[in-house]
Amino acid sequence: MIEKCSKAIGGRLAAFAVAAGATRVVYAGLRRRQGGHERWQRRNHAGRTVDLYAGPAVAVGALLGALRAERRGAAALAVLAAGACGAYDDRYGDDRRGLRAHLGALRGGEITSGAVKLFGIGAAGLAAGALLKERPLDKVLAGVVIAGTAHAVNLVDVRPGRAVLAVLGLAVPGLPRGPLAAVPMGAAAAVAADDLGERTMLGDAGAHALGAVLGTAMAAGSGRLGLAAHAAAVVMAAVYGDDVSRWAADSPM
Numbered sequence: 001m002i003e004k005c006s007k008a009i010g011g012r013l014a015a016f017a018v019a020a021g022a023t024r025v026v027y028a029g030l031r032r033r034q035g036g037h038e039r040w041q042r043r044n045h046a047g048r049t050v051d052l053y054a055g056p057a058v059a060v061g062a063l064l065g066a067l068r069a070e071r072r073g074a075a076a077l078a079v080l081a082a083g084a085c086g087a088y089d090d091r092y093g094d095d096r097r098g099l100r101a102h103l104g105a106l107r108g109g110e111i112t113s114g115a116v117k118l119f120g121i122g123a124a125g126l127a128a129g130a131l132l133k134e135r136p137l138d139k140v141l142a143g144v145v146i147a148g149t150a151h152a153v154n155l156v157d158v159r160p161g162r163a164v165l166a167v168l169g170l171a172v173p174g175l176p177r178g179p180l181a182a183v184p185m186g187a188a189a190a191v192a193a194d195d196l197g198e199r200t201m202l203g204d205a206g207a208h209a210l211g212a213v214l215g216t217a218m219a220a221g222s223g224r225l226g227l228a229a230h231a232a233a234v235v236m237a238a239v240y241g242d243d244v245s246r247w248a249a250d251s252p253m
Contacts, residue, residue: 019061019184027057042203045160045249054200055207057187058209077131081212087204093114125147126147128143133219138224141228146216158249168189174218
């Protein structure tokens with residue numbers, strides 16, 4: 001029993017360490033090589049210029065950490081798709097926020113970066129859910145949880161540290177179920193100080209990647225009832241995205 005418990009703790013610590021270590025290495029390398037390149041800079045809510053290096057760094061860290069955990073195929077697929085679609089939005093996105101705005105543009109024949117995220121991450125979430133579960137309904141619910149959590153984490157990324165703190169808090173309950181929950185914690189913890197210190201921001205790439213691996217951990221450790229509850233929560237967050245973002249912006253640290 002003691003040996004089994006030690007092995008489980010070791011697996012979680014290893015997943016955390018790989019995700020955190022890889023994130024820091026990539027983050028430091030980008031800062032060193034890219035410097036203050038304007039392509040990697042954005043103005044935050046306070047008008048300060050910060051970099052976007054945390055985004056690709058946590059995406060790589062989450063991917064490498066997920067490859068050390070269980071359900072690696074589903075987690076890797078979700079992180080890769082979410083990070084790539086988020087990076088596309090970071091590069092080509094506009095100021096439109098919220099599901100309604102992007103769906104409205106799509107009805108008018110315009111394919112926005114938000115629509116690319118919606119369908120790209122949604123499809124990858126369903127594919128990852130199919131890898132996680134056996135029954136058709138559970139596959140769909142898991143896909144909704146994965147894609148919806150990626151979107152939800154991005155919704156709260158409106159102030160320094162909001163997204164990383166949300167990920168750290170939401171991942172803790174999943175730790176007893178397996179090491180995958182330690183992956184988003186490690187990646188988020190690695191850039192938390194820089195995010196809170198307004199030196200960097202996650203951007204869509206980082207927020208979606210963290211949310212995707214967090215959602216995969218939630219889905220992997222949940223039965224039918226848990227999947228339904230998580231799916232309902234993320235769908236409500238998507239529907240009331242503007243309110244969620246406003247709440248995250250106004251809530252105290």
